[in-house]
Amino acid sequence: MILFTPGTNKDYNHRENTMLQSLRYGLAATALLIATQGHTETPQLPSPESTTLSKLQLMQGFPPPPDKLVTQANFNRFPNGRWALHHMRELQPSRGIARDPLADVSKLKHKDRGLGDLRFDDGSGQTTTVAEWLRDTYTDAFIVLHKGRVVYETYADGMDDQDQHILWSVTKSVTGLLAADMIQRGELDPDATVAHYVPELKDSAWGDATVQQVLDMTAAVRYREDYKDFTSDVYRYAFSSGILPKPKNYQGPASLYEFLTSLTEKSGEHGKQFTYQTVQSEVVAWIISKASGRDYTDLLSERIWSKLGAERDAYVLVDPHGTPLAGGGMNATLRDLARFAEMVRRKGHYNGEQMVSKAAIEDIFKGGERSKFEGGGLDFRQGQSYHNQWYQTHNDHGALQAAGIHGQMIHIDPQAELVVVKFSSHPVASSSFTYTSTTAALDAITEALH
Numbered sequence: 001m002i003l004f005t006p007g008t009n010k011d012y013n014h015r016e017n018t019m020l021q022s023l024r025y026g027l028a029a030t031a032l033l034i035a036t037q038g039h040t041e042t043p044q045l046p047s048p049e050s051t052t053l054s055k056l057q058l059m060q061g062f063p064p065p066p067d068k069l070v071t072q073a074n075f076n077r078f079p080n081g082r083w084a085l086h087h088m089r090e091l092q093p094s095r096g097i098a099r100d101p102l103a104d105v106s107k108l109k110h111k112d113r114g115l116g117d118l119r120f121d122d123g124s125g126q127t128t129t130v131a132e133w134l135r136d137t138y139t140d141a142f143i144v145l146h147k148g149r150v151v152y153e154t155y156a157d158g159m160d161d162q163d164q165h166i167l168w169s170v171t172k173s174v175t176g177l178l179a180a181d182m183i184q185r186g187e188l189d190p191d192a193t194v195a196h197y198v199p200e201l202k203d204s205a206w207g208d209a210t211v212q213q214v215l216d217m218t219a220a221v222r223y224r225e226d227y228k229d230f231t232s233d234v235y236r237y238a239f240s241s242g243i244l245p246k247p248k249n250y251q252g253p254a255s256l257y258e259f260l261t262s263l264t265e266k267s268g269e270h271g272k273q274f275t276y277q278t279v280q281s282e283v284v285a286w287i288i289s290k291a292s293g294r295d296y297t298d299l300l301s302e303r304i305w306s307k308l309g310a311e312r313d314a315y316v317l318v319d320p321h322g323t324p325l326a327g328g329g330m331n332a333t334l335r336d337l338a339r340f341a342e343m344v345r346r347k348g349h350y351n352g353e354q355m356v357s358k359a360a361i362e363d364i365f366k367g368g369e370r371s372k373f374e375g376g377g378l379d380f381r382q383g384q385s386y387h388n389q390w391y392q393t394h395n396d397h398g399a400l401q402a403a404g405i406h407g408q409m410i411h412i413d414p415q416a417e418l419v420v421v422k423f424s425s426h427p428v429a430s431s432s433f434t435y436t437s438t439t440a441a442l443d444a445i446t447e448a449l450h
Contacts, residue, residue, distance in 0.1 A: 045427050048135050051079040053158030058083040073245050078427040081406065083158065085425045086140060086165045088331055089315060092242055095324055097314040098301045106309025106339060106351045113151040113449065115144060120444035123436035133441050137407055137434050138426040140165060141334040145342055145419040146449045153334075162312065164331040165423040168404030171316070171330035172281040176389025177344070177356060178300055179215060179284050180364060184357035188291050190215070194283065197290045205263050206283055209270045214287070215388050216368050217280045217376075218273060222265040233263065237279060241319045255321040256282060274368075274376035274386055278327040281389060285326030296324045308343065309351045310336040328404065334421060341410045341419045344400070365400055365414065367392025380432040397446070405429040411442055416450035 049055075056079055058068050072091045075084035084091060116131035130152075134142055140159045144152040155161065167174075182188040188197075190212035195202040197211070209219035225234040236252045238244040240259035246252075253259035260282060267275070285296045292299050297316055305314055314336065317329030332340075339350070344364075348356035368387035376386075385392045391401040397415040407424025409431075420442060426434065 043428065046079065048138050051082055051138070052156070053083055056082065059087075076244075079425075082138070082140075082425045085406065085423075086159050086163045086331075088166045088317060089164070092317045093320075093322070094315045094329075094331070095295075095297045095318050095322065096301075097297050097305045097316060097330070099308070099310040099313050100306040103306070103309060105311050108145075108335060108338070109149045110153075111146075111149045111151055113144075113146075115152040115445060115448065116154065118444055118448055120440055123440040128437075130441060130445065133437060137424055137437065139407065139422060139424045141421075141423040143334050143338045143421050144445060144449075145338055147417045148342060148346075150338075151449065155334075159423075161335060162333060164312065164315065164333055166317075166328075166404075166408070167330045167332065167337070168328045168406065168408050169278065169281075170337075170402040170404040170408045170410055171326060171328050172278075172389040173402035173410065174300070174304075174330060174340070175281055175284055175288070175296075175326045176215060177360070177364065178296075178303065179211075179288055180360040180388045181303065181348075181356045182288065182291065183211075184360040184363075188287070194219075194287065197287045198283070200257065200261055201283070201286075203264060204261055205266045206260075211284075211287060213271050214280050214283050216274065216372075217276060217386060217389075218271050218372055219280060219283075220266045220268040220270050220272070220275075221263055221277065221279065222267040223263060223277050223279055236262070241282075241325055242317070243325070256319040256323045256325070257286065257321070260286070272372065274373045276377055276386075281327030282325070284389070285324060288326075296326055304340070304343075304355060307351060307353060307355045308336065308339045310339060312336060334423060337410065338419060338421045341412055341421055344410075345412045345414060345417070345419055364388050364390050365392065365398060367394060370394065378432075380435045399442075403431050405431070407431070407434060409438070413442075413446055413450075416446045418446055418449060420445065 058070055058080065060068060070080045070084050074080055075091055116129065118130045119127055122128045122133065139156055141155045143150060179188060183190050188211060191210050194206040194209050194211065194214060201207055205221040206214065206219055213219040223233050225232060236259055239246045239250060240253040241256045253262055260279060288299065289296050312333050314330060314332040316324045318324050343350035343355055344361055347358045347361045348354055364387060368385040370383065370385045373385045381391065383394055385394065391403065393399045393401060397413045400412045402410040406429055407422060407426040409422040411420040
């Protein structure tokens, strides 16, 4: 996925090389941050107060002035994402994930606990409050459920309870849960090879990997991320999936499936080492569709979203051929994602029925092998594991997490009966940048409620 990069709005369509320089800067900055996490100087970020939409005035007017125009070519340049991340459907084609239009909305009971004033040490020796932490991490929307009741809910300037926000890589966890449920239903064999379900990938690096290895991101696929080379895999993924507009004279893959089949080299032996790669999640969704004979979005709607009592349809961004981006393209409202997370906390039982197999969720809560997770590039999550596209923290409460760039998060604490969902538009993509303060905030909230 793409990092927001500092700078003001410009018209990036007038010269191709200007757009490419922007993309190079953004992706290179992501690489630099990840490579130096934990021992890099704190970047100078604009104050959150200066980047509220009421001050930015992005996309205001008929038409908006050129310097306030957000497009697919510049949405990844901060502060444009403060508007773009809850307007993604206006920038890229999408496909709906339907709620049941005849079903009642499942009501969320409220019991306000005034958590905004809760004070805690943010992990750096500084005392702050939950409200200040939310502001300082560029939060767009935030909700806390305790025993199924909403005890805290807030929205930032420019977003409300009906707006759908992009989940980025939290999407992976929704995809992983759908696959895990199919395994428990006997519709998917975790030990079968990828080629068994997706013959198109027979000659790819995934061909002889198992379904479970792809789900756990231990399939050894050489996926090159050279940010100075526009023939690098990361650019081909961004261009082929439609996340970024294709440059003039682009000759690479024209769709997501075409891109995935082009990755033919292994990086080692399957099943030995976790390596975080969004392309693994895209393969999971392809397997889901092949095994079920259904479009990923239709199956997700039928088995989960239509049963939640959701307030709104969700949607997922699609590539130029209409293929859903199941590794980072889902969008939903805050409350509906909280309903989804609460369903997971309740082991699949929600809104009066067992929506997802209890065994599937119990397996996710067990987590994966921590030894395989070590050295996978996510050092800030030391001691954790990854299984079926979810993070198991292995903390004292066995909390489960889903996470996406720029501050998207689901946190589920089964012992404290707690669910937290956070939407953000932080200038820095990597979760490592705010992970210490976020963990401290979650610990303080847990202690206050448990």
